[in-house]
Amino acid sequence: xxxxxxxxxxxxxxxxxxxxxxxxxxxxxxxxxxxxxxxxxxxxxxxxxxxxxxxxxxxxxxxxxxxxxxxxxxxxxxxxxxxxxxxxxxxxxxxxxxxxxxxxxxxxxxxxxxxxxxxxxxxxxxxxxxxxxxxxxxxxxxxxxxxxxxxxxxxxxxxxxxxxxxxxxxxxxxxxxxxxxxxxxxxxxxxxxxxxxxxxxxxxxxxxxxxxxxxxxxxxxxxxxxxxxxxxxxxxxxxxxxxxxxxxxxxxxxxxxxxxxxxxxxxxxxxxxxxxxxxxxxxxxxxxxxxxxxxxxxxxxxxxxxxxxxxxxxxxxxxxxxxxxxxxxxxxxxxxxxxxxxxxxxxxxxxxxxxxxxxxxxxxxxxxxxxxxxxxxxxxxxxxxxxxxxxxx
Ligand code: SF4
Ligand code: SF4
Numbered sequence: 001x002x003x004x005x006x007x008x009x010x011x012x013x014x015x016x017x018x019x020x021x022x023x024x025x026x027x028x029x030x031x032x033x034x035x036x037x038x039x040x041x042x043x044x045x046x047x048x049x050x051x052x053x054x055x056x057x058x059x060x061x062x063x064x065x066x067x068x069x070x071x072x073x074x075x076x077x078x079x080x081x082x083x084x085x086x087x088x089x090x091x092x093x094x095x096x097x098x099x100x101x102x103x104x105x106x107x108x109x110x111x112x113x114x115x116x117x118x119x120x121x122x123x124x125x126x127x128x129x130x131x132x133x134x135x136x137x138x139x140x141x142x143x144x145x146x147x148x149x150x151x152x153x154x155x156x157x158x159x160x161x162x163x164x165x166x167x168x169x170x171x172x173x174x175x176x177x178x179x180x181x182x183x184x185x186x187x188x189x190x191x192x193x194x195x196x197x198x199x200x201x202x203x204x205x206x207x208x209x210x211x212x213x214x215x216x217x218x219x220x221x222x223x224x225x226x227x228x229x230x231x232x233x234x235x236x237x238x239x240x241x242x243x244x245x246x247x248x249x250x251x252x253x254x255x256x257x258x259x260x261x262x263x264x265x266x267x268x269x270x271x272x273x274x275x276x277x278x279x280x281x282x283x284x285x286x287x288x289x290x291x292x293x294x295x296x297x298x299x300x301x302x303x304x305x306x307x308x309x310x311x312x313x314x315x316x317x318x319x320x321x322x323x324x325x326x327x328x329x330x331x332x333x334x335x336x337x338x339x340x341x342x343x344x345x346x347x348x349x350x351x352x353x354x355x356x357x358x359x360x361x362x363x364x365x366x367x368x369x370x371x372x373x374x375x376x377x378x379x380x381x382x383x384x385x386x387x388x389x390x391x392x393x
């Protein structure tokens with residue numbers, strides 16, 4: 001799962017507008033299912049936690065089916081099968097079929113490298129509605145190096161072609177950083193050539209693995225400005241042909257993003273081991289007890305009543321400067337995981353905010369890293385990371 005930008009389908013977006021989840025904490029319409037952390041790729045910005053769930057901990061096929069049935073019962077309309085690499089699970093077709101039978105819209109978020117045409121066709125027959133494929137660049141040399149997986153880029157292009165041949169809608173997800181931002185114009189063209197409906201230009205968000213790799217990934221201000229200009233120009237030029245979603249890194253912003261639409265307000269995901277989380281990175285915050293679907297509680301109960309979901313809901317938990325800030329109901333103080341990672345206290349103001357006492361220090365550090373020489377990656381894996389060989393960087 002390269003990132004967690006999850007565009008709702010158009011019909012869901014309309015429904016979303018009609019319902020004020022922020023007021024009611026109603027069950028989200030779409031849920032991310034990280035069905036495994038196993039993945040043949042080793043992206044240095046992977047949004048999975050640094051402490052990955054091993055396969056022995058993963059929910060069984062029957063447990064995932066029970067989760068899917070429960071989600072459909074409580075009003076969820078859409079599920080994203082993600083990971084790790086969801087196709088690493090042998091039961092994916094069975095899970096998609098079950099989701100489809102319960103009336104859920106299904107999206108597959110994949111690196112694509114394990115797919116065969118037959119498997120993709122089986123998934124389509126099982127009711128799969130949409131495919132999102134992540135790309136690391138525009139050509140094999142860089143893309144395979146970023147992914148730490150030889151032959152990956154070529155395979156992704158092939159699977160994207162099969163996806164459209166099977167008449168499945170396609171989203172191209174491109175995670176951008178200092179070492180591939182220069183390829184953005186070609187990435188936009190690649191999305192067009194692949195007949196994608198949607199392109200996500202997602203600048204790396206710096207938690208977990210990406211935070212460990214920040215010095216090798218952080219773009220310069222000039223690169224980001226150019227990226228924004230290119231996206232705006234392409235959006236205008238390609239209106240009606242290609243929808244472009246754009247995620248900016250908040251390090252260079254003055255105000256933080258409204259992370260996940262606010263903690264426990266619009267989103268939850270379920271980890272491979274079944275823990276119900278307010279965001280994919282939430283387990284990086286120590287001291288919070290995230291309940292599992294294996295507990296005695298229902299998913300709806302966990303969403304509404306669990307201590308972890310309620311800890312940072314609303315504004316009552318805030319410290320200054322958020323506490324008395326006019327934007328507190330707009331951005332909810334930014335990202336709790338980023339606040340924890342950079343300040344050691346998840347209740348602090350996200351340092352991406354210019355009003356945080358740490359903002360300037362962190363911005364200057366990031367700026368220095370962006371201008372620095374570091375280009376070697378620490379690859380993501382179950383062993384806690386492996387440094388890229390010096391000659392490859
Ligand atoms: S290593 Fe890459 S492809 Fe695999 S889950 Fe992480 S981001 Fe996705
Ligand atoms: S101080 Fe807090 S609420 Fe105000 S803009 Fe910054 S992060 Fe948002």
